[in-house]
Amino acid sequence: MGVQLGPLLPRTEVGLEELRGKRVAVDALNFLYQFLAIIRQRDGEPLRDSRGRITSHLSGLFYRTANLLEAEIYPIYVFDGKPPELKRRTLEERRVVRERAAEEWERALREGRLEEARRYAAQAATVEERVVEDAKRLLRLMGVPFVQAPAEGEAQAAHLVRRGDAWAVASQDFDSLLFGSPVLVRNLALTGRRKLPGKDVYVEVRPEVVELERALSELGITREQLVDVGILVGTDFNEGVKGIGPKRALELVRKHGSLEGIEREGVRVEDFEGIRRIFLEPEVSDEYRIEWGQPEVEGIKGFLCGEHDFSEDRVQSGIQKLLRGRGGRQSSLERWF
DNA sequence: CAAGGAAA
DNA sequence: TTTCCTTGG
Numbered sequence: 001m002g003v004q005l006g007p008l009l010p011r012t013e014v015g016l017e018e019l020r021g022k023r024v025a026v027d028a029l030n031f032l033y034q035f036l037a038i039i040r041q042r043d044g045e046p047l048r049d050s051r052g053r054i055t056s057h058l059s060g061l062f063y064r065t066a067n068l069l070e071a072e073i074y075p076i077y078v079f080d081g082k083p084p085e086l087k088r089r090t091l092e093e094r095r096v097v098r099e100r101a102a103e104e105w106e107r108a109l110r111e112g113r114l115e116e117a118r119r120y121a122a123q124a125a126t127v128e129e130r131v132v133e134d135a136k137r138l139l140r141l142m143g144v145p146f147v148q149a150p151a152e153g154e155a156q157a158a159h160l161v162r163r164g165d166a167w168a169v170a171s172q173d174f175d176s177l178l179f180g181s182p183v184l185v186r187n188l189a190l191t192g193r194r195k196l197p198g199k200d201v202y203v204e205v206r207p208e209v210v211e212l213e214r215a216l217s218e219l220g221i222t223r224e225q226l227v228d229v230g231i232l233v234g235t236d237f238n239e240g241v242k243g244i245g246p247k248r249a250l251e252l253v254r255k256h257g258s259l260e261g262i263e264r265e266g267v268r269v270e271d272f273e274g275i276r277r278i279f280l281e282p283e284v285s286d287e288y289r290i291e292w293g294q295p296e297v298e299g300i301k302g303f304l305c306g307e308h309d310f311s312e313d314r315v316q317s318g319i320q321k322l323l324r325g326r327g328g329r330q331s332s333l334e335r336w337f
Numbered sequence: 338c339a340a341g342g343a344a345a
Numbered sequence: 346t347t348t349c350c351t352t353g354g
Contacts, residue, residue, distance in 0.1 A: 039338050047354040055354050063339050309354055
């Protein structure tokens with residue numbers, strides 16, 4: 001998922017204090033997907049209300065947003081629009097992987113292999129339209145702004161940062177850097193425990209910051225060249241060149257300057273100009289408004305507790321955090337924005 | 338993932 | 346208090 005540039009990029013771990021007072025453009029789909037993948041029981045079943053509707057995404061979004069606001073970190077959620085045509089193949093591949101995982105989940109469950117079942121269940125997670133609608137409705141009730149991207153959410157989020165409407169993009173993927181976001185925050189969560197891909201092992205994970213300019217200067221390349229590195233290793237819009245990982249890709253780009261130079265050495269890269277354009281001239285919009293509102297306390301309770309069986313006590317304490325985050329009343333936010 | 342009670 | 350572990354919906 002996303003471009004595999006992780007091993008190349010310098011990161012700095014940060015504490016929540018360093019993020020205080022900052023606005024962050026959150027890749028909403030990235031957050032929602034993770035909530036759906038991870039907020040599950042042992043057998044892999046997600047949280048559901050009494051009518052069987054999945055609620056994992058609501059739980060994750062509500063409590064995390066409440067925590068961020070209490071920490072005076074201000075999320076602006078950015079939702080994906082229409083994916084570029086070049087992404088179609090990736091999306092299709094992901095669908096196949098999910099369907100296979102769903103079958104394996106069922107099989108593992110039948111055979112009593114609970115740990116594996118849970119892992120497959122996570123892989124089978126899908127962000128359906130209702131999940132997105134639920135998320136937008138909850139954000140409106142919480143008074144938290146969201147922006148609808150015309151195309152890629154990460155591109156629009158990067159655009160917000162470039163325009164000064166946010167300090168950083170929050171996502172687990174590195175794509176926003178290729179889209180030109182000066183700053184990326186990963187692991188933007190409050191309790192820093194996360195499951196490792198492999199087993200049922202948890203490690204402490206702190207938020208980490210990647211700065212584009214610093215990364216480029218340490219790698220000794222330009223953003224255009226970083227995009228070329230990404231294209232060599234593979235993105236959501238192309239497969240990448242077989243046998244070339246991040247390290248070799250960087251070497252090749254440094255040595256030959258660009259994909260054109262690399263092709264002269266005999267390495268074929270499929271139709272890269274369209275992919276470059278996606279990253280370097282992304283489809284983004286200036287037609288958005290970022291408006292913070294007061295939380296609608298009764299609306300939140302009605303939605304989460306009334307419709308989806310959340311505990312009144314827990315939701316109430318989440319609402320307290322929302323209110324504390326904005327200085328108890330309506331004062332502090334107006335100061336920042 | 339996050340909350341909150343149990344255990345240390 | 347802090348950490349561990351189970352439940353949440």
